[in-house]
Amino acid sequence: xxxLKERILRDGVVKPGNVLKVDSFLNHQMxxxxxxxxxxxxxxxxxxxxxxxxxxxxxxxxxxACMAARHFGVPVVFAKKTQTSNLxxxxxxxxxxxxxxxxxxxxxxxxxxxxxxxxxxxxxxxLANGEALRGLSSIVEQAGATLCGAGIAVEKGFQDGGKQxxxxxxxxxxxAIIESMDDNKIVFA
Amino acid sequence: xxxLKERILRDGVVKPGNVLKVDSFLNHQMxxxxxxxxxxxxxxxxxxxxxxxxxxxxxxxxxxACMAARHFGVPVVFAKKTQTSNLxxxxxxxxxxxxxxxxxxxxxxxxxxxxxxxxxxxxxxxLANGEALRGLSSIVEQAGATLCGAGIAVEKGFQDGGKQxxxxxxxxxxxAIIESMDDNKIVFA
Numbered sequence: 001x002x003x004l005k006e007r008i009l010r011d012g013v014v015k016p017g018n019v020l021k022v023d024s025f026l027n028h029q030m031x032x033x034x035x036x037x038x039x040x041x042x043x044x045x046x047x048x049x050x051x052x053x054x055x056x057x058x059x060x061x062x063x064x065a066c067m068a069a070r071h072f073g074v075p076v077v078f079a080k081k082t083q084t085s086n087l088x089x090x091x092x093x094x095x096x097x098x099x100x101x102x103x104x105x106x107x108x109x110x111x112x113x114x115x116x117x118x119x120x121x122x123x124x125x126x127l128a129n130g131e132a133l134r135g136l137s138s139i140v141e142q143a144g145a146t147l148c149g150a151g152i153a154v155e156k157g158f159q160d161g162g163k164q165x166x167x168x169x170x171x172x173x174x175x176a177i178i179e180s181m182d183d184n185k186i187v188f189a
Numbered sequence: 190x191x192x193l194k195e196r197i198l199r200d201g202v203v204k205p206g207n208v209l210k211v212d213s214f215l216n217h218q219m220x221x222x223x224x225x226x227x228x229x230x231x232x233x234x235x236x237x238x239x240x241x242x243x244x245x246x247x248x249x250x251x252x253x254a255c256m257a258a259r260h261f262g263v264p265v266v267f268a269k270k271t272q273t274s275n276l277x278x279x280x281x282x283x284x285x286x287x288x289x290x291x292x293x294x295x296x297x298x299x300x301x302x303x304x305x306x307x308x309x310x311x312x313x314x315x316l317a318n319g320e321a322l323r324g325l326s327s328i329v330e331q332a333g334a335t336l337c338g339a340g341i342a343v344e345k346g347f348q349d350g351g352k353q354x355x356x357x358x359x360x361x362x363x364x365a366i367i368e369s370m371d372d373n374k375i376v377f378a
Binding site for chain 2: 023024025028029030031032033035036058059062063065066067069070073074075076077078080084087088100101109110112113
């Protein structure tokens with residue numbers, strides 16, 4: 001998606017350790033007008049799938065998921081990373097390892113909000129190792145729902161997540177796939 | 190706002206300890222079409238304020254803030270509750286006490302994303318004791334930005350937050366103010 005790629009080239013900052021900072025428009029400050037265009041593009045790609053629910057994970061997936069959901073006309077469910085007191089006791093949960101923050105956590109979704117009738121689209125801001133998508137995918141499977149695919153804003157194509165998930169049969173649609181970002185030069189696939 | 194009040198009456202669940210569970214449409218599963226109507230209503234109320242930025246706090250404020258921001262045509266910044274490795278070292282921060290989860294935390298916003306030129310609208314899902322809004326308000330003040338007010342989905346009018354904040358001079362607009370919810374009967378102000 002051209003608008004997103006141009007924005008990454010303009011405002012993205014490459015940091016040591018293959019970190020791409022896009023917090024000026026994607027995951028701290030959020031350009032919702034860009035998100036709206038991204039949402040329209042996700043809808044264009046998944047319109048045939050009769051999606052009934054969008055599933056994401058807190059916190060930085062929520063904005064993109066909501067803006068996309070308006071185009072689909074469906075609710076968003078966001079998986080929680082902490083066992084808060086107002087989360088139902090009956091949850092689907094799956095372990096996730098975060099390489100960015102080097103820790104393990106669980107993602108949880110109340111059993112009330114995913115069922116066997118749902119056709120689910122996963123949405124997230126980043127795809128690198130694929131850990132978050134695997135966790136969300138496990139939750140969809142536990143619910144007996146149909147996983148229709150994943151819509152990702154930025155995929156680090158030089159890491160293994162996208163390749164592994166596609167080989168496992170998941171349809172993964174990334175709006176910008178970064179092939180390399182050596183020497184501060186971002187190259188898209 | 191009638192649509193939100195009707196939804197609270199239909200789907201809200203009162204739990205012991207003055208807890209109102211609205212996770213079927215507001216803060217776990219999110220009805221983005223309702224959020225879109227709420228965003229339009231916030232815009233109607235604050236359209237004269239020339240808002241340049243919406244500030245919220247992760248995680249459950251993000252969806253409402255993004256859907257509102259589309260109506261204003263401005264970016265959202267969400268304050269982070271954890272010091273993640275990809276947050277800038279230069280931040281505004283403020284302490285917040287969560288009565289819901291009985292713990293203290295800090296909210297942080299990178300100094301890059303709020304400036305003295307900004308006219309800021311705070312958005313959050315709930316207002317009870319007002320702790321989160323006070324934290325966000327402090328961040329706006331530290332940035333030298335102009336605080337134009339706060340847009341809230343559900344205010345617990347029987348707790349002190351809203352009263353205190355309004356007395357302090359903050360314009361607080363809540364779409365549904367709950368006067369009481371004794372014996373499972375929700376009464377709006």
